[in-house]
Amino acid sequence: MPHACYFTRVHWLPTSVWNVMSTPSAVLEPEKSSHLSPAQQLDLYYWMRLTRTLEERLVALYRQTKVVGGLFRSLGQEADAVGSAYALEPRDVMSPLIRNLGSMLVKGATPLEILRQYMARGDSPTRGRELNIHFGDTERGFIGQISHLGDMVPVMAGVTLSFKLRKQDRVGLVYVGDGATSTGAFHEGINLAAVQRCPMVVVVENNGYAYSTPTRKQTAAENFVAKAPGYGIRGVREDGNDVVAVYQVTKEAVDRARAGEGVTLVELVTYRRKGHAEHDNQSYVPPGERERWAAENDPVDRYRQVLLKAGVAAPELDAVDTRASAEVDAATEEAERSPMPDARDALSGVYADPPAAPELWFRRDVARVVDAHERPASWGTYDG
Amino acid sequence: MPHACYFTRVHWLPTSVWNVMSTPSAVLEPEKSSHLSPAQQLDLYYWMRLTRTLEERLVALYRQTKVVGGLFRSLGQEADAVGSAYALEPRDVMSPLIRNLGSMLVKGATPLEILRQYMARGDSPTRGRELNIHFGDTERGFIGQISHLGDMVPVMAGVTLSFKLRKQDRVGLVYVGDGATSTGAFHEGINLAAVQRCPMVVVVENNGYAYSTPTRKQTAAENFVAKAPGYGIRGVREDGNDVVAVYQVTKEAVDRARAGEGVTLVELVTYRRKGHAEHDNQSYVPPGERERWAAENDPVDRYRQVLLKAGVAAPELDAVDTRASAEVDAATEEAERSPMPDARDALSGVYADPPAAPELWFRRDVARVVDAHERPASWGTYDG
Amino acid sequence: MAEVTYLEAIRQGLFEEMERDADVFCLGEDIGAYGGAFKVTDGLLERFGEQRVIDTPISEAAIIGAAAGAAHMGMRPVCEMQFIDFISCGYDMLTNYVATARYRAFLPCPMVVRGPSGGYVRGGPFHSQNPEAAFLHTPGLKIVYPATASDAKGLIKSAIRDEDCVLFFEHKYLYRRIKEELPTGDHVVPIGKARVAREGRDVSVVTYAATVWKALEAAEQLEKEDGLSVEVIDLRSLAPMDDEAIVATVKKTNRVLVVHEDTVTGGVAGEITARINELAFEWLDAPVRRIGAHDVPLPYAPALEDFVLPQTSDIVRGVRWLAGY
Amino acid sequence: MAEVTYLEAIRQGLFEEMERDADVFCLGEDIGAYGGAFKVTDGLLERFGEQRVIDTPISEAAIIGAAAGAAHMGMRPVCEMQFIDFISCGYDMLTNYVATARYRAFLPCPMVVRGPSGGYVRGGPFHSQNPEAAFLHTPGLKIVYPATASDAKGLIKSAIRDEDCVLFFEHKYLYRRIKEELPTGDHVVPIGKARVAREGRDVSVVTYAATVWKALEAAEQLEKEDGLSVEVIDLRSLAPMDDEAIVATVKKTNRVLVVHEDTVTGGVAGEITARINELAFEWLDAPVRRIGAHDVPLPYAPALEDFVLPQTSDIVRGVRWLAGY
Ligand SMILES: Cc1ncc(C[n+]2csc(CCOP(=O)(O)OP(=O)(O)O)c2C)c(N)n1
Ligand SMILES: Cc1ncc(C[n+]2csc(CCOP(=O)(O)OP(=O)(O)O)c2C)c(N)n1
Numbered sequence A, B: 001m002p003h004a005c006y007f008t009r010v011h012w013l014p015t016s017v018w019n020v021m022s023t024p025s026a027v028l029e030p031e032k033s034s035h036l037s038p039a040q041q042l043d044l045y046y047w048m049r050l051t052r053t054l055e056e057r058l059v060a061l062y063r064q065t066k067v068v069g070g071l072f073r074s075l076g077q078e079a080d081a082v083g084s085a086y087a088l089e090p091r092d093v094m095s096p097l098i099r100n101l102g103s104m105l106v107k108g109a110t111p112l113e114i115l116r117q118y119m120a121r122g123d124s125p126t127r128g129r130e131l132n133i134h135f136g137d138t139e140r141g142f143i144g145q146i147s148h149l150g151d152m153v154p155v156m157a158g159v160t161l162s163f164k165l166r167k168q169d170r171v172g173l174v175y176v177g178d179g180a181t182s183t184g185a186f187h188e189g190i191n192l193a194a195v196q197r198c199p200m201v202v203v204v205e206n207n208g209y210a211y212s213t214p215t216r217k218q219t220a221a222e223n224f225v226a227k228a229p230g231y232g233i234r235g236v237r238e239d240g241n242d243v244v245a246v247y248q249v250t251k252e253a254v255d256r257a258r259a260g261e262g263v264t265l266v267e268l269v270t271y272r273r274k275g276h277a278e279h280d281n282q283s284y285v286p287p288g289e290r291e292r293w294a295a296e297n298d299p300v301d302r303y304r305q306v307l308l309k310a311g312v313a314a315p316e317l318d319a320v321d322t323r324a325s326a327e328v329d330a331a332t333e334e335a336e337r338s339p340m341p342d343a344r345d346a347l348s349g350v351y352a353d354p355p356a357a358p359e360l361w362f363r364r365d366v367a368r369v370v371d372a373h374e375r376p377a378s379w380g381t382y383d384g
Numbered sequence C, D: 001m002a003e004v005t006y007l008e009a010i011r012q013g014l015f016e017e018m019e020r021d022a023d024v025f026c027l028g029e030d031i032g033a034y035g036g037a038f039k040v041t042d043g044l045l046e047r048f049g050e051q052r053v054i055d056t057p058i059s060e061a062a063i064i065g066a067a068a069g070a071a072h073m074g075m076r077p078v079c080e081m082q083f084i085d086f087i088s089c090g091y092d093m094l095t096n097y098v099a100t101a102r103y104r105a106f107l108p109c110p111m112v113v114r115g116p117s118g119g120y121v122r123g124g125p126f127h128s129q130n131p132e133a134a135f136l137h138t139p140g141l142k143i144v145y146p147a148t149a150s151d152a153k154g155l156i157k158s159a160i161r162d163e164d165c166v167l168f169f170e171h172k173y174l175y176r177r178i179k180e181e182l183p184t185g186d187h188v189v190p191i192g193k194a195r196v197a198r199e200g201r202d203v204s205v206v207t208y209a210a211t212v213w214k215a216l217e218a219a220e221q222l223e224k225e226d227g228l229s230v231e232v233i234d235l236r237s238l239a240p241m242d243d244e245a246i247v248a249t250v251k252k253t254n255r256v257l258v259v260h261e262d263t264v265t266g267g268v269a270g271e272i273t274a275r276i277n278e279l280a281f282e283w284l285d286a287p288v289r290r291i292g293a294h295d296v297p298l299p300y301a302p303a304l305e306d307f308v309l310p311q312t313s314d315i316v317r318g319v320r321w322l323a324g325y
């Protein structure tokens, strides 16, 4: 059972790093200092807390059926999302997945945007076109993902190829899950980026499951860094629930990419404590497994302990918690006031030219499209 | 330059084997004895010679414009094709590529079938439907390839999965080129087979080029066995121009697969001495490279020397050469007598039911379809 | 006898075929312990074991390719696409390898690729697709898309028994909304035969899948409000297509509305219109008209999805237009 | 002024656009030192260097995906598929990622995917395909398929300048068989506009790509042998389609034959037929008829390929049938 093996292979504090070089595996020393100022250390705590608080709010809204479509949690994975994204510069570009709400917050997405997205409002980033956190902003440096797993890897290979061709001092980071590593797109994209020595970092979030499928059914390899040598790139494996370690290992990979040293595969070992989406009852999870991770290895609790040990005062951390809640409260109120989309907006912007698709003949001069009884009884719950 | 590095990394006789286990690379001892009887040793020589003689005949026919479509040579690669296929039992199944004419001969394809294919005759194995050696026979145990590279890997994963599900004592072997390893299909197929522990052997024929693309532009890895750990499978790298070594290393992989030990990736290092197809002038090849391989590392010459050193009498080998030529002569004569396909056969057998596609309305009761002047001036030359 | 949902009907069909034929097995993502994203394969693992209900990595091309390989060897694989939208990842494998296998290499390829399809469920652009048009164009594939529970069961059984590859599209909006009593015994529905879902004299609606129900709803309304008698043809199979049934209804009503949920441009309705033109032009008293989704990716916000997709009220307007022509 | 082949015209177009705009770059298999399987990119490497003429691994999905990523960042990638048949490996990337990028995420995706297409060349089932039907169905993609050297040059330039993804299909049978003098200067042909290849009064043939030439050949013969005046419309662009031009010719001749090289079922001719039906039904004196390839994978033996594909003699028979209707 891979999750079991995570316990044996991943040590808690102090963390250690496994490096696999493209020539037979060598082991590097763990990083020493964190290079993080006290303010930055509090920052990391804030982003993790904000992620969790916002997701908890989304659960409440979901239960009130105010969320359209599925709800995806990153409970227990906040450290891997926040720590890795925190290693990027504002000019860098990242491609998040459904578990990377935290990464998006770090990169500048706001709780208000995310709430409007989940509630399918007309003033949400996609104006009600795409689900949950499937949105992006090239200005702030994150690309809107699509559902088809693996596809973002070739796309980010191209994003980073453009950085290289234009000699820009920018790096790209692409997230993939353990499951997504099985896709052809992952393989083609990482290989192309490796050959082109694109300034790209591939973060494999190994959270033990792909939907209901445990990692051992996803790959026969013991870990995902083992894939690095096959692409001739550097690979690193890290405890994904240690936010500082995650930051360090990602930062090093980002710095190397920036320095022209090409692609690094960073495997972050973590655990998906909730189901694939809210509707998933996790019947397939061995008893005690979730509870164990919750009790022994919650990334927020762990980091709080680290900061307290480091001398940060408890009230200071409580203040951060309060601030996060206040921000989420305010955002929720505003999001609830947001308008629903205007139906006719559905036709605009498939192409730059023509600006809108024609309204079809059977719709001309029709005001109300849908008769009440036609509205599906349930909106159902559909996955990532 | 990868080809250069082959010279440094691959020793000629005696050969050595690199094994890469899915745990950090360990090195195994080279195999000792060849387990080949004198008769079998002559067999290998016969199949290599027959391959070369048949391809030389095809070149002659190509120059006489009797070949329809492109002509693909395996000159200099006969050892990797013949030695690997020779490791299979008649009940085993193989999926060849365009450079595996030799493998197909070993598995029971006849020169007559191959000549008829290349000449697009009505009594050829595909009745003029598919090109060159794109044909198969499940009885004799080889599957007809398609052009789309990589696709045969998932297919063979399924062939071998069926062996496993039915508890049959059978093994599957799939060939891929260095270029084909970059396809998503290769990745998905080998990974699925690895997870399912299918009795499958993947032979990567690393001949230095994919069409005009040198291996260093195909992958940043130093070699292809480095991909094995990422799939949690065994990997072996061998001198592909040493037919006995190729046989040994493949045989071991086949035996392991048969014993339920799962997938092995066998990288065979060889060199494509001719162009991608006959029309390719190889302008992109560094001067002297081909000549060097021809002079220092021709697999047929090398093996002939081995046999002579081992005490086989020259006349015995000459007799084999004569036999091969005679067989190709006879097959050519017969193939030239073969009829062209019957046009209306083009509509049959897309489905089991209906048995044939309907003849379209504008064709009903039409005898002659094509006016002479419509026949394309040239048949052109189209690639693999 | 108890009523059975569209979803349960498919499950029963799979179950019965696996009982009947040891060569039938299922492979796909999360189909084992989890029973599939929609629970279509629920209980199969318990009954048939891990050897015949295989959880795969996330690799649609390999799922389809491996099914083809096993099919060549005489097995009868049933592939699940977790959502049919992901069949696009196996497009090359299906159109180039699978569809041509028998023709180019005389390799039998009896296999089924099935999965939840279609919209009206707030699934957004990647969980609502109708992929039939992309495959109708490829000789060598068969395509079915049932609208009723009874057809769903009868067609999945035929698909599994067919000697060639059958794409079996299941409409997820119908999964739990459609309930019927099913015929007892070995209930098989032949591939390639349409069904008259409702007899009528004035106008014909030719459609399939979820819009069959919208057409029936519209027919009701038109009978009440306009006294129009609308015939509804449920194609059920798209490849091969039942030309006879199409021509029969054209000759009967002389006015045809072709309806599908998929986007109009390049959709299956174009093919149907062309066939009517070729086979029954003289019988047409009005142009064949098409109703389908607007030509945009499917947005997920309710107001937007409802606007983009064809609705009952659209069919009502379309039929009125044809009746008044 | 010298005559230029269809192939050389495309090469010139690429060359000129790369000269004009530093953001334009090419990527594909063997397009650099080798100049591409058909030499369409010959000389580009020497002129623009390895940074702008990139030899990739054999990874069509990554080629297309990487082009999209670079396009988001403001570059204008031109992807070569070594044969267009391999675009099927990028089908998911094109239809799900690229086609939806602007709509779902407001991501500009100006890129071109081009490659040698079509048959009549003994290429067999995997080196002769016409993939237009598989993409016409996807909102968000544009499709052009030129028949003349002048259109080939003018359309590749427009495609590169377009703000969205354009699939540029090149007919390999025409590469070296079609020669013309090209307009001088910055010769651009707008996407979405058809061309009257030959004026006529009695029957219209609506077609594109290689069959334009067969239609013209047939028109000649029909004029000589039957005194029939045949109008030939070369669509050039399939998405968007030039409805005006189609309706205009229908209103002129009232008899239409739609011809393409691709297989008939599910092909583009169905869409064209449906549009004529919707937009000009009253003007039809005969059913719209379709001529295309028989519904089988394309075999490569000359006798078989010639039988499967539409030929000039077929168009002659088709027009005669319509004229006599
Ligand atoms: C190509 C493709 N196939 C199937 C799916 C359906 N699907 C959505 S999420 C998911 C599991 C993803 O697991 P993983 O990559 O480990 O990410 P995680 O959810 O664990 O973060 C699956 C199978 C998909 N989105 N794309
Ligand atoms: C998916 C796909 N893309 C492109 C091609 C065109 N193509 C045919 S052979 C070839 C090179 C293959 O190189 P390699 O795999 O090394 O095999 P080799 O010819 O060296 O034996 C290419 C690019 C193809 N057949 N399939």
Ligand SMILES: [Mg+2]
Binding pocket: A177, A178, A179, A205, A206, A207, A208, A209, A210, A211
């Ligand atoms: Mg996971």
Ligand SMILES: [Mg+2]
Binding pocket: B177, B178, B179, B205, B206, B207, B208, B209, B210, B211, B272
């Ligand atoms: Mg090669």
